[in-house]
Amino acid sequence: MVKVLISDKMSPLAEQTFKDRGVDVDFKPGMNKEELIAVIGEYDGLAIRSATKVDADVLAAAKNLKVIGRAGIGVDNVDIPSATANGTVVMNTPFGNSTTTAEHAISMTLALARQIPQASESTHKGKWEKSRFMGVEVTNKKLGIIGCGNIGALAAERAIGLKMKVLAFDPYLSPERAVELGVKKVELDELFAEVDFISLHTPLTDQTRGIIGTEAFKKMKDGVRIVNCARGGLIDEAALKEALDSGKVAGAALDVFEVEPAKDNILFGHEKVICTPHLGASTTEAQVNVAVQVAEQLSDYLLSGGVTNALNMPSLSSEEAPKLKPYMELAGDIGGFAGQITGSSLKSITVEYEGHVAGLNVKPLTAVVLQGLLSPLLQSVNMVNAPVVAKERNIDVTETVHEREGDYHTLIKVTVETEKRTRSVSGTLFANGAPRIVEVNGVNIECEVDDFMIYAVNEDKPGFIGALGTILGHNGINIANFSLGRHPEGGEAVAVVGVDTEISDIVIDQLTALPHVLTAKSLSF
Numbered sequence: 001m002v003k004v005l006i007s008d009k010m011s012p013l014a015e016q017t018f019k020d021r022g023v024d025v026d027f028k029p030g031m032n033k034e035e036l037i038a039v040i041g042e043y044d045g046l047a048i049r050s051a052t053k054v055d056a057d058v059l060a061a062a063k064n065l066k067v068i069g070r071a072g073i074g075v076d077n078v079d080i081p082s083a084t085a086n087g088t089v090v091m092n093t094p095f096g097n098s099t100t101t102a103e104h105a106i107s108m109t110l111a112l113a114r115q116i117p118q119a120s121e122s123t124h125k126g127k128w129e130k131s132r133f134m135g136v137e138v139t140n141k142k143l144g145i146i147g148c149g150n151i152g153a154l155a156a157e158r159a160i161g162l163k164m165k166v167l168a169f170d171p172y173l174s175p176e177r178a179v180e181l182g183v184k185k186v187e188l189d190e191l192f193a194e195v196d197f198i199s200l201h202t203p204l205t206d207q208t209r210g211i212i213g214t215e216a217f218k219k220m221k222d223g224v225r226i227v228n229c230a231r232g233g234l235i236d237e238a239a240l241k242e243a244l245d246s247g248k249v250a251g252a253a254l255d256v257f258e259v260e261p262a263k264d265n266i267l268f269g270h271e272k273v274i275c276t277p278h279l280g281a282s283t284t285e286a287q288v289n290v291a292v293q294v295a296e297q298l299s300d301y302l303l304s305g306g307v308t309n310a311l312n313m314p315s316l317s318s319e320e321a322p323k324l325k326p327y328m329e330l331a332g333d334i335g336g337f338a339g340q341i342t343g344s345s346l347k348s349i350t351v352e353y354e355g356h357v358a359g360l361n362v363k364p365l366t367a368v369v370l371q372g373l374l375s376p377l378l379q380s381v382n383m384v385n386a387p388v389v390a391k392e393r394n395i396d397v398t399e400t401v402h403e404r405e406g407d408y409h410t411l412i413k414v415t416v417e418t419e420k421r422t423r424s425v426s427g428t429l430f431a432n433g434a435p436r437i438v439e440v441n442g443v444n445i446e447c448e449v450d451d452f453m454i455y456a457v458n459e460d461k462p463g464f465i466g467a468l469g470t471i472l473g474h475n476g477i478n479i480a481n482f483s484l485g486r487h488p489e490g491g492e493a494v495a496v497v498g499v500d501t502e503i504s505d506i507v508i509d510q511l512t513a514l515p516h517v518l519t520a521k522s523l524s525f
């Protein structure tokens with residue numbers, strides 16, 4: 001039975017959803033790093049919110065961890081490159097809390113405009129300070145949205161409903177989408193120069209870290225108000241304090257902080273700052289959404305191989321997963337075959353899909369081909385990290401889909417180009433779903449894939465098969481399958497032999513020493 005750990009506070013519906021799906025689940029929120037490291041090895045899945053930090057140390061201990069699910073959007077608390085290297089899929093729930101977070105940003109904007117938290121505190125103290133809390137209207141004011149994705153767009157729509165004029169800076173926002181939303185797409189400097197309110201909605205990345213800092217404040221209108229319900233590191237907090245003290249910024253509403261949990265912060269106690277403790281996603285509705293979604297996504301992956309909302313792997317629905325299963329085996333076999341017969345450094349890999357397979361979701365198959373191909377050459381390659389590993393090594397990967405049927409009703413062909421030459425391996429599935437290799441380097445063959453195999457290329461001259469059988473016999477090696485093919489008579493011939501035991505280097509040397517043998521290799525699957 002697969003086992004999952006929920007290591008952050010989460011709606012009880014997450015635990016219930018796992019149990020309903022037949023997944024063994026432990027709910028242990030509040031563990032420190034050492035406690036997590038001590039137990040993580042037991043689990044196949046990990047469901048988290050933002051408190052659990054899944055760093056390289058945790059992942060190094062996570063020997064069985066196949067999937068991490070973030071019940072929420074931001075995954076900056078997960079070391080995705082280390083997870084990828086570990087073969088661990090990282091998923092989030094990208095829409096479950098977006099409405100709630102957009103509503104929080106709008107609430108913070110209005111609270112900032114009318115100083116509601118400060119006025120509330122003063123009134124509770126019996127001060128009745130009517131003249132101290134003079135506010136500003138938001139109607140007809142300009143709001144600058146930085147990051148106009150899911151939440152930014154929802155916030156923009158709501159601000160337009162409040163009769164604000166919305167400007168948006170987002171390099172990935174298309175002009176058409178801007179028109180559809182009713183926002184003016186602008187460059188960042190124009191946004192800074194024009195707006196009365198700024199609301200941040202980007203992820204925290206190397207490009208967005210400190211996007212609001214000393215230089216940005218210089219470009220803003222005096223009396224600007226800033227709302228951050230995205231991530232703490234987007235604003236340089238020391239620079240914000242200076243801008244608030246100087247009066248450049250009239251107020252800031254912060255849900256997120258550079259260091260969280262924020263128990264101590266230079267902005268705490270500032271009369272122009274209102275704060276919430278990372279409550280952007282904290283509504284009953286959002287927490288039910290993300291808890292159920294994360295439990296469903298993790299269960300799907302662990303039980304059926306379905307991949308939804310993964311950040312480091314192509315998506316694969318639960319309906320597609322069983323259809324792809326036999327192809328996964330075939331793709332791994334073809335990739336493994338091509339990788340083992342390829343000696344020198346890879347320049348490019350082309351994966352072609354023809355016939356039935358071309359109608360399926362081939363992205364995960366390409367990942368498995370790459371895993372098979374790269375595994376003989378590199379250590380620690382898995383289906384999740386194989387595309388990244390190929391890219392890091394400047395290997396061009398091309399995926400081509402031909403809807404037409406060729407000689408086979410379904411075919412995967414892998415062509416590998418190295419510095420020295422080009423090789424290819426093709427395979428099909430028989431009606432019973434059994435994988436068959438049907439072509440190697442342009443030579444038609446037909447062989448099953450056994451655990452141990454010999455691949456030999458020889459000049460097509462009489463006597464080779466007998467000599468090969470003799471060597472294997474003398475070494476006590478039983479032949480399970482034998483497939484032969486050749487280029488036009490007298491050219492190169494290919495022999496692929498399935499055997500019952502692993503082939504030693506000594507046997508390979510004996511085969512290579514045979515007259516007319518050009519190559520002999522031991523393969524294992």
Ligand SMILES: NC(=O)C1=CN([C@@H]2O[C@H](COP(=O)(O)OP(=O)(O)OC[C@H]3O[C@@H](n4cnc5c(N)ncnc54)[C@H](O)[C@@H]3O)[C@@H](O)[C@H]2O)C=CC1
Nearest residue numbers: 073074147148149150151170172202203207229230280281
């Ligand atoms: N306070 C809270 O509790 C919550 C905070 N969040 C935060 O909100 C962020 C946004 O969430 P979504 O809108 O769902 O993400 P999203 O991915 O839909 O949108 C992010 C947008 O930022 C844009 N972007 C990326 N780099 C940019 C840059 N350098 N400059 C300007 N725009 C850039 C992207 O093009 C994208 O459109 C999340 O990454 C998360 O950090 C999300 C949920 C709850």
Ligand SMILES: O=C(O)CCC(=O)C(=O)O
Nearest residue numbers: 049050072073074281282
């Ligand atoms: O889980 C939470 O409360 C925080 C949500 C959040 O920041 C996110 O989804 O990115």
